Amino acid sequence: MNFARPTDLWPVSETTQRVRDAQALAAKEAALRNEQAFTRLLLDSSSEGFYAVDRNGATTLCNAAFLNFLGYGSADEVMGRRLHPNIPQAQADDTRDLALACPIQQAALTGQSAYATGVVFYRKNGTSFPVDYRVEPIWRMGILEGAICTFRDTSERLLGEQIKQAREKAESDLREMHDQLRLAEAAGGIGTFLLDIRTGTVVASAEFCRLFGLPVSRTLPAGMVEPLLDKDTAGLASPDASRPQDGEALLNVEYRIKKADTGEIRWISRRAELVRDERNQPVWMRGVVQDVTERKLAEATLQESESRFRVLAQAVPNQVWSATPEGKLDWVNQKVFDYSGLDEEKLLGDDWAQLVHPADLPRVNAEWLHSLQHKTRYETEFRLRRHDGSYRWHLVRALPNVLEGAARWLGSNTDIQEQKAAQADLAQLNATLEERVEQRTRDRDRMWRLSTDLILAAGLDGIISSANPAWEQLLGWTEGELIGKPLAHLVHDDDRLDTAAEIQKLRLGRSPERFENRYRHKDGSYRTIAWIAVPDSERIHAVGRDISIERESAQALKETEERLRQSQKMEAIGQLTGGIAHDFNNLLQGISGSIEVVRGRLASGRTEDIDHFMDSATHSTRRAAALIHRLLAFARRQSLESKAVDINRLVGSMEELMRRTLGEHIELVVAADEGLWLARSDDNQLESAVLNLAVNARDAMPRGGTLTIRTANATLEPGYTRLHEGLQPGRYAVISVSDTGTGMTPDVLARVFEPFFTTKPIGQGTGLGLSMIYGFAKQSGGHVRIHSQIGQGTEVSLYVPCHSDAAAVQASSEAPPAGRLQGEGETLLVVEDDPAVRMIVLDELNELGYTTLEAMDGPTALPILQSSQKIDLLISDVGLPGLNGRQIAEIGRQHRPGLPVLFMTGYAQSAAARSEFLAPGMEMISKPFSMDEMAAKIRDMLSSNAPAGAVPAPGNT
Numbered sequence: 001m002n003f004a005r006p007t008d009l010w011p012v013s014e015t016t017q018r019v020r021d022a023q024a025l026a027a028k029e030a031a032l033r034n035e036q037a038f039t040r041l042l043l044d045s046s047s048e049g050f051y052a053v054d055r056n057g058a059t060t061l062c063n064a065a066f067l068n069f070l071g072y073g074s075a076d077e078v079m080g081r082r083l084h085p086n087i088p089q090a091q092a093d094d095t096r097d098l099a100l101a102c103p104i105q106q107a108a109l110t111g112q113s114a115y116a117t118g119v120v121f122y123r124k125n126g127t128s129f130p131v132d133y134r135v136e137p138i139w140r141m142g143i144l145e146g147a148i149c150t151f152r153d154t155s156e157r158l159l160g161e162q163i164k165q166a167r168e169k170a171e172s173d174l175r176e177m178h179d180q181l182r183l184a185e186a187a188g189g190i191g192t193f194l195l196d197i198r199t200g201t202v203v204a205s206a207e208f209c210r211l212f213g214l215p216v217s218r219t220l221p222a223g224m225v226e227p228l229l230d231k232d233t234a235g236l237a238s239p240d241a242s243r244p245q246d247g248e249a250l251l252n253v254e255y256r257i258k259k260a261d262t263g264e265i266r267w268i269s270r271r272a273e274l275v276r277d278e279r280n281q282p283v284w285m286r287g288v289v290q291d292v293t294e295r296k297l298a299e300a301t302l303q304e305s306e307s308r309f310r311v312l313a314q315a316v317p318n319q320v321w322s323a324t325p326e327g328k329l330d331w332v333n334q335k336v337f338d339y340s341g342l343d344e345e346k347l348l349g350d351d352w353a354q355l356v357h358p359a360d361l362p363r364v365n366a367e368w369l370h371s372l373q374h375k376t377r378y379e380t381e382f383r384l385r386r387h388d389g390s391y392r393w394h395l396v397r398a399l400p401n402v403l404e405g406a407a408r409w410l411g412s413n414t415d416i417q418e419q420k421a422a423q424a425d426l427a428q429l430n431a432t433l434e435e436r437v438e439q440r441t442r443d444r445d446r447m448w449r450l451s452t453d454l455i456l457a458a459g460l461d462g463i464i465s466s467a468n469p470a471w472e473q474l475l476g477w478t479e480g481e482l483i484g485k486p487l488a489h490l491v492h493d494d495d496r497l498d499t500a501a502e503i504q505k506l507r508l509g510r511s512p513e514r515f516e517n518r519y520r521h522k523d524g525s526y527r528t529i530a531w532i533a534v535p536d537s538e539r540i541h542a543v544g545r546d547i548s549i550e551r552e553s554a555q556a557l558k559e560t561e562e563r564l565r566q567s568q569k570m571e572a573i574g575q576l577t578g579g580i581a582h583d584f585n586n587l588l589q590g591i592s593g594s595i596e597v598v599r600g601r602l603a604s605g606r607t608e609d610i611d612h613f614m615d616s617a618t619h620s621t622r623r624a625a626a627l628i629h630r631l632l633a634f635a636r637r638q639s640l641e642s643k644a645v646d647i648n649r650l651v652g653s654m655e656e657l658m659r660r661t662l663g664e665h666i667e668l669v670v671a672a673d674e675g676l677w678l679a680r681s682d683d684n685q686l687e688s689a690v691l692n693l694a695v696n697a698r699d700a701m702p703r704g705g706t707l708t709i710r711t712a713n714a715t716l717e718p719g720y721t722r723l724h725e726g727l728q729p730g731r732y733a734v735i736s737v738s739d740t741g742t743g744m745t746p747d748v749l750a751r752v753f754e755p756f757f758t759t760k761p762i763g764q765g766t767g768l769g770l771s772m773i774y775g776f777a778k779q780s781g782g783h784v785r786i787h788s789q790i791g792q793g794t795e796v797s798l799y800v801p802c803h804s805d806a807a808a809v810q811a812s813s814e815a816p817p818a819g820r821l822q823g824e825g826e827t828l829l830v831v832e833d834d835p836a837v838r839m840i841v842l843d844e845l846n847e848l849g850y851t852t853l854e855a856m857d858g859p860t861a862l863p864i865l866q867s868s869q870k871i872d873l874l875i876s877d878v879g880l881p882g883l884n885g886r887q888i889a890e891i892g893r894q895h896r897p898g899l900p901v902l903f904m905t906g907y908a909q910s911a912a913a914r915s916e917f918l919a920p921g922m923e924m925i926s927k928p929f930s931m932d933e934m935a936a937k938i939r940d941m942l943s944s945n946a947p948a949g950a951v952p953a954p955g956n957t
Contacts, residue, residue: 046065048150048151049065049066049070049131049150049151049153050062050148050149051066052138052147052148052149053082053083053104053147054108054145054146055144055145055146056082057083057102057105058081058082059079059081060079066078069121069131070123070124071124103135104135108137108138108144108146108147111137111139114135116132117154118130118154121151129153130153130154130155131151131152131154132152133150133151134149190289191206191288191289191290192204192208192287192289193287194285196284197285200223201219201221202221202225203218204217204219211266211289211291213262214260214261228257229256229257230256230257230265251272252271253269254267256268266291267291269292270289272286273285273287318335318413319332319333319335319339319413320333320410320412321336321413322409323411325372325409326372327350327368327369328348329348329351329352332348338387339387339413340355340385341386342355353365354385356382356385357383357384357385357391360382364380367380371400375407378396378397379397380396381393381395382394384413393416393419394413394415395416396411396413397412397414398410399411448468449468451468451470452470453545454468454470454471454474454545455468455470455542456541456542456544458542459539462486462487462540463484464484464487466479467483475521475522476522477490477522487499487503487540488500490519490520491517491519492520495518498517499515499517502515503540506533506540507540509535511533511534514530515531516530516547517529519544527546529544531543531544591621595617598610598613642680643680643681643682643803644678644803645800645803646678647679647733648673648711650683650687650690651672651709654691655668657691661691661695661698662694666704666707668707668709669708672711675713678733678802678803679801679802680780680781680801680802681782682780686776689798690735690737692773693796700739700794701739701741701742705739705740705741705793706739706740707737708737708739709737710734711734711735712733712736713733713734714731714733714734716728716730716783716799717729724783726781727783728781730801731802732782732783732800732801733799733800733802734797734800736797737795738795738796739795741793742791742793743789743790752770777798777800782800782801783798784797784798785799822849823850823938825849825850826850826851826873826942827850827851827852827871827872828850828851828853829853829854829855829864829865829871829874829875830852831855831858831860831861831874831875832877832904833857834877835856837904840931841934844934844935850938853869857880857882858882858883858887858888859882859883861888862883862888865896871892872942873899873941874888874892874900874901875938876889876903877903877904878903878924879906885904886903889903889922898921901922902925902938902941904927904929905924905925905927906926906927906928923937925937
């Protein structure tokens with residue numbers, strides 16, 4: 001086979017020479033590798049550590065002993081690294097450069113050898129060990145390339161020296177201790193005694209006497225010492241002759257005493273021996289005593305601390321245990337017993353290993369042994385067998401507590417089975433994540449192609465970068481015709497400014513709400529598109545839906561609904577007008593007819609039966625006022641004086657009246673909730689509403705039955721109140737009126753709140769009762785619910801908002817003090833635009849003895865209020881032309897602070913809620929009113945308010 005052209009071949013002699021050169025080079029390389037391998041073998045077999053560095057301090061060579069000494073796993077961890085921080089000289093002075101502080105680096109830079117002993121090197125984990133090292137520079141062909149360091153661990157040598165020093169010190173300490181013991185007696189540290197058992201005489205040192213609080217005496221009777229011993233420990237310390245004679249005395253004991261001089265309780269430690277005679281009978285006890293009170297207190301404190309620890313360990317949810325320095329369990333809390341189902345005999349010691357999963361046991365034993373040897377923190381995870389035989393993962397931690405050189409262990413086991421399961425689930429999730437991402441990518445691409453909505457992506461500059469096929473289907477534009485064009489290039493001219501504003505929001509990172517604009521179709525027509533768009537760091541993503549047909553349908557539906565509402569409105573107005581016209585014409589007929597008859601009788605001089613016709617006119621007037629009141633209640637425009645109302649008290653006060661009204665054939669049952677919340681309402685209107693409901697219930701039971709009034713608390717949730725306009729979630733007091741009457745059909749039930757709708761015969765009802773209750777409830781912020789079934793009766797529930805002021809109901813229930821109706825010459829200003837009403841009010845006030853001033857409107861009243869004329873009370877209509885009554889009152893009070901004001905109102909929308917309309921010192925009376933009612937109101941206001949006087953502002957006289 002020809003691999004090259006003949007012209008490319010080398011001459012035969014040159015080829016042969018080249019082959020020989022290659023073989024020689026290969027032989028040299030093999031020899032070099034063998035030499036390197038041999039060198040490496042020598043280095044790694046050495047017990048000394050070797051490592052070399054270049055002039056920059058980077059490691060270029062190390063052996064196995066070096067890695068073992070410094071705790072590195074492989075040479076890869078150190079090759080090329082600067083290890084100067086492992087040299088103690090470099091750590092001792094942070095102000096110097098490491099290269100200058102390290103002798104090894106100095107040798108690599110200067111070529112000078114160095115030798116040192118007792119130097120500390122630092123391992124990878126930060127621990128230290130002593131070494132002797134020698135460093136030599138590395139020269140190659142006269143060039144200094146670095147340095148090599150050899151060192152050996154001198155820990156064992158130092159340990160031997162330390163042991164020798166410790167032995168010598170112990171012997172020295174022993175000799176010193178004997179000397180100190182002899183000196184202690186003289187110095188007062190330890191007391192000595194010699195007890196003659198036969199005579200009961202004690203030969204004591206001065207320190208012995210001081211410890212017991214006795215007078216210093218060379219000899220003492222044992223009877224002086226015995227009473228000082230604490231009775232609980234006296235048996236241990238008693239020096240009497242009866243106990244030691246049997247050889248049973250406890251010689252080395254600790255006991256409490258009560259010092260003879262101060263009464264202080266102290267602990268004494270006694271060390272003694274017996275001296276026996278030739279018959280082996282004890283005749284002497286000799287020994288020493290020492291005060292050990294401080295040590296006893298320390299031991300008690302330690303015991304208390306251990307007791308607290310054990311109590312705390314029983315309370316914590318984890319399994320807690322302790323182990324001896326050898327690693328044997330010596331205590332566990334109850335959680336360990338409960339989990340394992342084993343008792344102390346089968347659990348303590350080394351038996352805990354039986355709970356470990358067999359697959360985990362070798363690793364657990366190795367890690368535990370390592371921690372025991374090095375006294376380092378123990379932390380690992382393994383499975384422990386539960387009492388039911390199942391294994392659960394636990395996180396096990398333990399810390400050594402080094403006391404007197406021995407490390408006791410305190411540990412805990414935390415069940416992490418759920419975390420392990422979650423980790424397994426996460427691993428499974430990660431394993432399938434790529435597949436799921438790929439599947440979602442396919443789904444996204446499928447949705448991109450199949451979606452009937454417009455989808456596009458654009459840069460933050462508004463230039464379209466991609467568009468889905470729906471653009472061509474809906475607007476006729478292909479993706480190629482859209483890419484590179486601005487978002488607004490097809491937008492209707494009238495919509496471009498709004499569209500630009502929405503795009504600017506997206507550039508700023510804000511996601512606008514849904515917005516609409518018109519896009520041009522390829523045929524020149526426009527479609528209305530509803531957009532939802534979101535930005536990210538680089539793009540704008542948008543989805544648009546064609547709502548042109550929806551818009552046209554919605555507009556048509558809106559026009560249809562508007563026509564229907566107008567029709568219903570006209571029908572309601574017609575019904576309302578007809579009802580009002582019918583009732584008012586009857587009432588006006590009664591009033592006008594009575595007045596004409598009275599006028600005719602007076603003209604003819606006949607006065608004997610005029611009162612009958614005057615009563616008839618008055619009755620018709622009251623009926624007209626009641627009709628207007630009901631209409632205002634239905635329209636939610638009546639004047640309400642909301643305050644705290646105790647509904648249980650209100651129903652209780654009405655109970656006797658209702659029993660008389662209902663008749664004997666109706667049984668009245670009142671079921672009141674004792675814990676009923678206070679209500680916020682107009683008590684008069686609420687009483688009228690309850691009475692109306694009771695009368696309606698009576699009329700529904702012509703043959704008799706049971707009428708039940710219940711009170712209860714209710715909390716309306718948002719899910720319910722959202723279905724009823726104007727109703728707020730919260731707490732309500734409920735009063736329900738139910739009967740056992742005829743009930744209502746669904747058709748009647750649907751219309752019960754309509755004005756003038758009634759099922760009663762003509763002349764027996766106006767049809768405004770329930771509509772008035774409905775309007776009153778809505779105006780009060782409440783609600784009405786009605787349930788009825790044919791033949792079973794009806795229940796109407798009135799929900800009244802709760803009031804939080806408990807004191808207000810007591811104040812509101814107290815009647816104002818009655819005063820005299822006649823005036824005492826006080827001056828009253830009356831402002832009324834209706835001449836007839838003004839005339840009647842002024843005439844009546846003059847008859848009562850008041851001085852009156854009159855004004856037909858605000859501009860007429862202001863000069864009087866700003867003058868120096870005395871005014872004790874302002875009486876004003878609310879609905880005046882120009883300035884209304886409240887505005888007049890405010891201006892008047894600026895000149896006459898505290899001026900009492902009585903408002904008259906026939907109807908004023910702004911005065912519908914009295915509590916919001918009236919300020920302190922203001923009252924209101926509704927038209928039509930009787931003169932007696934007005935006189936009582938005026939008398940009450942003048943009695944409870946100090947005279948305002950006349951304090952005109954400068955320049956306004």
